[in-house]
Amino acid sequence: MTVRRRRARTRPPAALVPLAVIALTFLVLPFVALLQRAPWSSMGDLLGEPLVTDALRLSVVSALAATGLSLLGGVPLAWVLARTEFPGRAFVRAVVLLPMVLPPVVGGAALLFAFGRRGLVGAPAYDGTGLLLPYSLAGVIAANTFVALPFLVVTVEAGLRTADRRYEDAAATLGASRWTTFRRVTLPMVAPSVVAGAVLCWARALGEFGATVTFAGNLQGRTQTMPLAVFLALESDRDAAIALSLLLIAVSLAVLVPLRDRWLAA
Numbered sequence: 001m002t003v004r005r006r007r008a009r010t011r012p013p014a015a016l017v018p019l020a021v022i023a024l025t026f027l028v029l030p031f032v033a034l035l036q037r038a039p040w041s042s043m044g045d046l047l048g049e050p051l052v053t054d055a056l057r058l059s060v061v062s063a064l065a066a067t068g069l070s071l072l073g074g075v076p077l078a079w080v081l082a083r084t085e086f087p088g089r090a091f092v093r094a095v096v097l098l099p100m101v102l103p104p105v106v107g108g109a110a111l112l113f114a115f116g117r118r119g120l121v122g123a124p125a126y127d128g129t130g131l132l133l134p135y136s137l138a139g140v141i142a143a144n145t146f147v148a149l150p151f152l153v154v155t156v157e158a159g160l161r162t163a164d165r166r167y168e169d170a171a172a173t174l175g176a177s178r179w180t181t182f183r184r185v186t187l188p189m190v191a192p193s194v195v196a197g198a199v200l201c202w203a204r205a206l207g208e209f210g211a212t213v214t215f216a217g218n219l220q221g222r223t224q225t226m227p228l229a230v231f232l233a234l235e236s237d238r239d240a241a242i243a244l245s246l247l248l249i250a251v252s253l254a255v256l257v258p259l260r261d262r263w264l265a266a
Contacts, residue, residue: 034245034246035246037242038242038246039239039242039243046243047247049237052229054229055220055224055225055226055228055244056226058225059206059226059227060206061137062140062141062144063144063202063203063205065141065144066148066149066201066202067152067201067202067205069145069149070145071152071198071201074149074156074197075152075156075194077096077153078152079156079160082160082161083160096149096150096153097154098150099146099149100150100151103210104208104211107210107211108213108214108215109214109215111143112214115133115139115142116133133216134216135217135219139223140212140223142215142216143208143211143212144204144205144208144211144212146211147204147211148205149201151200151201152197152200153197155196155200156193156194156197158193159190159193159197160186163186164189168181168185171184171185199255202255203251206226207248209225209228212228213228218232227248230248
């Protein structure tokens with residue numbers, strides 16, 4: 001009787017099922033169409049073309065670099081947001097998460113006005129050192145970091161908020177410094193959240209388009225990542241665009257499926 005009651009409670013209302021099926025069909029149908037149009041017989045040759053290999057190399061390198069930079073600054077930022085009280089913390093958190101909801105093109109324009117040759121920081125940096133971020137691999141990494149960093153921060157912050165602080169208090173009682181406590185106690189406790197945030201950060205950086213094309217341009221072999229190559233190939237080589245799209249979908253699924261429960265829990 002108990003099992004039957006549980007099944008009855010978890011059974012969805014009949015009116016919701018058709019709507020859920022329609023929504024799922026709407027999401028799945030474009031991918032089915034992409035699979036149906038895929039040139040499977042020449043897929044190997046397409047993935048070996050310079051357009052694809054250059055874009056893949058740049059995407060992997062820039063996404064890894066952006067993830068490393070995000071870890072370097074995002075973990076401390078998440079700790080500050082989760083563990084300290086200061087005026088305007090809610091506003092700071094909103095600013096940190098803004099790139100998650102901001103149109104990427106707007107983010108790219110903001111980066112251009114900040115770090116471009118005539119930008120707020122870019123102009124004095126260029127005059128003093130000759131450093132120029134736009135239309136370079138460094139610009140791609142900067143754009144990827146800008147849009148991907150919030151994914152790491154929000155995941156690690158959630159892990160810090162749910163961590164049992166009694167272990168940290170015990171370490172402090174035993175004489176451990178705050179740095180030692182953070183390194184030996186806090187980080188191991190939130191390591192799964194750090195890993196999940198880093199993988200999500202990498203996947204977001206890998207798929208970035210708007211901020212990259214606005215700030216770094218679309219130069220093959222220099223700034224053209226996989227999403228940019230897909231956009232360009234749609235006009236000249238549709239089979240290559242489909243092959244790149246399927247590669248990006250496969251990578252995204254490989255990331256999202258194992259991390260789904262942790263992301264939802266965060």
